[in-house]
Amino acid sequence: MIRALGIVLLACAGVAQAQTTPDALALLRRIYEATEKLSYNGTFVYQQGNRAETSRITRLAGRDVERLEVLDGTPREIIRTRDTVKCYLPESRTVKISRRGDRRAFPALLPERLSDLARHYTITRGETVRIAGYDCETVVLTPKDDLRYGYKLWADTGSGMLLKARAFDDKGATVEQFTFTQLAIGGVTRDKVKSRHAAGGWRVEDASDAPASLAEAGWRVAAELPGFRKVIEVTRKLGESRPVSQVVYSDGLAAVSVFIEPLAGRAEPVHPGPSSLGAVNIYTRQIADHVVTVVGEAPAASVHRIANTVEYRRPQ
Amino acid sequence: MKSKISELMDGELGRDEAKGPLAALGEEGEAREAWRVYHLISDSLRETGVLSAGFAQRVAARLAEEATVMAPLREEARPMPRHWFALSAAASIAAVALVGWLAFAPQQGAVPGAQLAQVPQAQPVAAQAIRPVAVVKEPAQVPPPAGAADYLFAHQGYSPRNSLLGVAPYVRSVSGESTPPKP
Numbered sequence: 098m099i100r101a102l103g104i105v106l107l108a109c110a111g112v113a114q115a116q117t118t119p120d121a122l123a124l125l126r127r128i129y130e131a132t133e134k135l136s137y138n139g140t141f142v143y144q145q146g147n148r149a150e151t152s153r154i155t156r157l158a159g160r161d162v163e164r165l166e167v168l169d170g171t172p173r174e175i176i177r178t179r180d181t182v183k184c185y186l187p188e189s190r191t192v193k194i195s196r197r198g199d200r201r202a203f204p205a206l207l208p209e210r211l212s213d214l215a216r217h218y219t220i221t222r223g224e225t226v227r228i229a230g231y232d233c234e235t236v237v238l239t240p241k242d243d244l245r246y247g248y249k250l251w252a253d254t255g256s257g258m259l260l261k262a263r264a265f266d267d268k269g270a271t272v273e274q275f276t277f278t279q280l281a282i283g284g285v286t287r288d289k290v291k292s293r294h295a296a297g298g299w300r301v302e303d304a305s306d307a308p309a310s311l312a313e314a315g316w317r318v319a320a321e322l323p324g325f326r327k328v329i330e331v332t333r334k335l336g337e338s339r340p341v342s343q344v345v346y347s348d349g350l351a352a353v354s355v356f357i358e359p360l361a362g363r364a365e366p367v368h369p370g371p372s373s374l375g376a377v378n379i380y381t382r383q384i385a386d387h388v389v390t391v392v393g394e395a396p397a398a399s400v401h402r403i404a405n406t407v408e409y410r411r412p413q
Numbered sequence: 414m415k416s417k418i419s420e421l422m423d424g425e426l427g428r429d430e431a432k433g434p435l436a437a438l439g440e441e442g443e444a445r446e447a448w449r450v451y452h453l454i455s456d457s458l459r460e461t462g463v464l465s466a467g468f469a470q471r472v473a474a475r476l477a478e479e480a481t482v483m484a485p486l487r488e489e490a491r492p493m494p495r496h497w498f499a500l501s502a503a504a505s506i507a508a509v510a511l512v513g514w515l516a517f518a519p520q521q522g523a524v525p526g527a528q529l530a531q532v533p534q535a536q537p538v539a540a541q542a543i544r545p546v547a548v549v550k551e552p553a554q555v556p557p558p559a560g561a562a563d564y565l566f567a568h569q570g571y572s573p574r575n576s577l578l579g580v581a582p583y584v585r586s587v588s589g590e591s592t593p594p595k596p
Binding site for chain 2: 125129132133141143148150152156163164165167177184186193197273275302339343345352354356364367368372375377379381390392393394
């Protein structure tokens with residue numbers, strides 16, 4: 098009897114622990130607003146598997162421009178504006194451009210949607226620690242199932258600026274991590290967000306997208322993963338102008354893309370099966386003379402499950 | 414019975430009618446003797462080339478070797494036709510082996526028991542070929558697709574995490590672009 102009572106008490110304690118708290122949601126909102134409103138310049142380390150890479154990031158909030166420059170190896174660079182992302186690869190003298198075709202369809206994490214996240218994650222506050230000289234508060238998003246990764250975020254107590262972000266799997270192991278080693282808030286001028294590459298005469302790979310319908314082309318993706326819903330469906334070109342269709346599913350935080358492209362004209366062999374790049378899992382299938390590549394910041398099993406639902410029926 | 418065997422060979426017996434003669438062929442006796450003789454006669458009449466000695470064993474051995482070819486069925490999309498192909502292919506070869514043995518056993522003059530032990534192995538081989546298909550749950554990792562960075566670049570624009578991390582996650586799409594991964 099006493100033992101049963103103990104178990105009930107323990108269970109209650111467990112439930113009490115596993116609940117999203119309003120102050121944790123408030124911190125998440127602060128991080129979101131800081132990312133939107135602050136101008137900053139800093140250096141961060143991206144860790145994935147046994148690889149660590151240092152980059153500089155600069156944001157000019159007034160013009161909504163961000164610049165990322167990889168400091169290790171060749172100086173690869175990414176410039177992001179509100180609807181365009183340009184990726185400069187000096188080694189191959191290539192600039193990749195991605196322009197959003199439908200500006201309304203920006204699957205941003207909207208502040209009013211933050212509380213929706215609590216359906217799939219338990220959002221709680223963690224300890225206070227110091228990162229890169231800033232006192233940081235922490236928020237932990239623990240997934241309620243094994244279909245998504247968990248996240249821990251460290252934000253400056255004063256400004257709400259995100260100083261560190263860690264994604265972890267169901268065993269608590271880190272799958273990838275961003276950590277600022279140095280950060281200066283404010284004082285960013287326009288020239289700091291300009292590309293250092295003139296890119297004259299470089300090869301341009303335009304991956305700009307346009308709205309599309311896969312169903313009309315005979316494709317069916319029944320992504321029935323709980324919490325993941327379709328956010329957008331586009332066509333675009335990848336690499337050396339390979340036409341692809343792309344459907345994106347998201348639970349509000351993690352996203353999974355399904356790419357479908359014709360097999361014809363592919364120079365490289367297709368390897369069906371799972372692969373991974375850090376927190377990003379990939380699953381490749383070959384269906385009806387097409388290559389289906391599912392790419393997502395979700396556990397391998399989730400990416401595999403979405404890949405398995407892709408079907409093709411010749412349109413009538 | 415001999416006339417029934419003759420009719421069976423000519424394909425003149427119905428499904429039920431064939432049951433008796435087939436059962437009789439299952440063991441050494443008058444029926445099997447007739448089967449051998451009739452095949453020898455028909456082969457002689459048609460001048461069919463005589464197969465080399467040990468043909469049945471070699472077919473069985475080849476079957477055992479080739480069994481793994483049928484294993485890497487991973488996709489759940491259309492497993493049935495391939496299973497049936499694997500089964501029917503194995504069964505056809507097994508049938509050929511059986512006929513070959515029945516027809517040429519007298520010429521080879523070998524101990525029938527030894528060959529009888531060889532031939533039925535064709536069946537377990539087919540079973541082995543199918544079993545791993547059911548067991549494979551987590552397929553083996555493959556190298557990331559060519560142009561994985563392109564997929565990441567296209568995917569990243571639609572990740573809601575950008576709202577918390579800004580442009581930082583884009584580093585994935587250029588990560589290791591020029592430097593080979595560390596061992």
